[in-house]
Amino acid sequence: MSRVAVVTGASSGIGRATAVALVERGYRVIGTSRAPDAIGAGAVSGVEYRALDLTEKASVEAFVAGLDQVDVLVNNAGESQAGPLAELPSEAVERLFHLNVLGPVALTQALLPGMRQRGYGRVVMVGSMLASFPMPYRSSYVATKAALRGFAVAARFEESVFGVWITAVEPGxxxxxxxxxxxKYLAEGSPHTADFTTFLAKLDEQQARGITPEKVAGTIVTAIEARRPRPLYAVGSNAPAMFALRRLLPRTVLERIIARAYGLSR
Ligand SMILES: NC(=O)c1ccc[n+]([C@@H]2O[C@H](COP(=O)([O-])OP(=O)(O)OC[C@H]3O[C@@H](n4cnc5c(N)ncnc54)[C@H](OP(=O)(O)O)[C@@H]3O)[C@@H](O)[C@H]2O)c1
Structure with a gap:
């Protein structure tokens, strides 16, 4: 019998590519979207789409209630947010934490007992390399991804003994x-306007030169299919070299390198 995988945010990007890769490998894939009926031509053949809004507790509960057996959970759905900390509206920060952290955590909590009972489970938290390489104007996003990694790398000690492995995949x-x-949030007349604009332009430029979502999906599949998945997989943005530099260089030097790479006046 094929394994059942849930991929959140399967309507585009990394989630869609992961759904494609898992269908190709014989998994029964349940993919989520806030509006499954609107996916249209982007829908992946063989994926069963279901509605899920991770910012709504009732939606998470209804989604979970409709699930039977789940062997693999890929917590991929997420939002990217930018803005100076002093100017981020509290509702925006709260929404981001519900979507990027609290929703995925609730989903994981609901599915872990079944995985444990069946003696097999894989949970992949799609984080971000930014959790290890923080950038200005991304504090809320960095904080959500650091929180997600915290849940993954700590809880894996609890569950691995039952054959259930929790792991974080951090793309660049x-x-x-x-x-x-x-x-994006920037107050009118903000003292950060010049740096924020320069930073975002650089960020967009670098993201446009980024790796493909298929490459990240490949790493997610590696994490799922490993006999003993590692706590953390990083992929893209020269991850091996960047993590080596992080071990070797003082944090302040790394901070200056990041600021320079994004054209900031530091
Ligand atoms: N792209 C990058 O450079 C990068 C780098 C590092 C990490 N990541 C992480 O990788 C993950 C996927 O990113 P991506 O680049 O593939 O983004 P994307 O193409 O924008 O996909 C985001 C997915 O999240 C879903 N989503 C958005 N709001 C939601 C909500 N309230 N409830 C449930 N689902 C929601 C969207 O589905 P619907 O709109 O259909 O609901 C969509 O399928 C994210 O967690 C992101 O933080 C991305």
């Missing part, structure tokens, strides 16, 4: 169009 820059959907 990926060319998915996420940048066009990024929510």
């Amino acid at each position: 820059q990926v060319d998915t169009g996420l940048r066009d959907r990024r929510t």
Whole structure:
């Protein structure tokens, strides 16, 4: 019998590519979207689409209630957000935490007991390399991805003994169009206007040169199919070299390198 995989945010980008890869490998894939009926031509043949809005508790509960057996959960859906911390509306920060952290955590909590009972499970949290390489104007996003990794790498100790492995996959820059959907907040007349504008232009430029979502999907499949998945997989943005530099260089030097790479006046 084929394994059942849930991929959140399967309507585009990394989630869609992961759904394609898992269908090709024989999984029964349940993909989510806030509006499954609107996916249209982007729908992947063989994927069963269901509605899920991770910012709505009732939607998460209804989605979970409709599930039977789930062997693999890919917590992929997410929002990219940018803005100076001092100017981020609290509703925006709360929405981001519901979507990027609390929704995926609730979903994981609901599905872990069944995985444990069946003695097999894989949970992949799609984080971001930004959790290890923080950038200015991304504090809310960085914080959500760091939180997600925290849940993954800590809880894996609890569940791996039952054959259930939780792992984080952290992509660098990926060319998915996420940048066009990024929510941005900047107050009128903000003292950050010049740096924020320069930073976003560089960020968009780098994301357009990013790796493909298919490459990230390949890493997610590797994490799912490993006998003992690692706590963390990083992919894109020269991850091996960047993590080596992070180990070698003082944090302040790394901060200056990041600021320079994004054209900031530091
Ligand atoms: N692109 C990058 O450079 C990059 C780098 C590092 C990490 N990541 C992470 O990778 C993941 C996927 O990103 P992507 O680039 O593939 O983005 P994307 O193409 O914009 O896909 C985001 C997905 O999230 C879903 N989604 C949005 N709001 C939602 C909500 N309230 N409830 C449930 N689902 C929702 C969307 O589905 P619907 O709109 O159909 O609901 C969509 O399928 C995200 O967690 C992102 O943070 C991306």
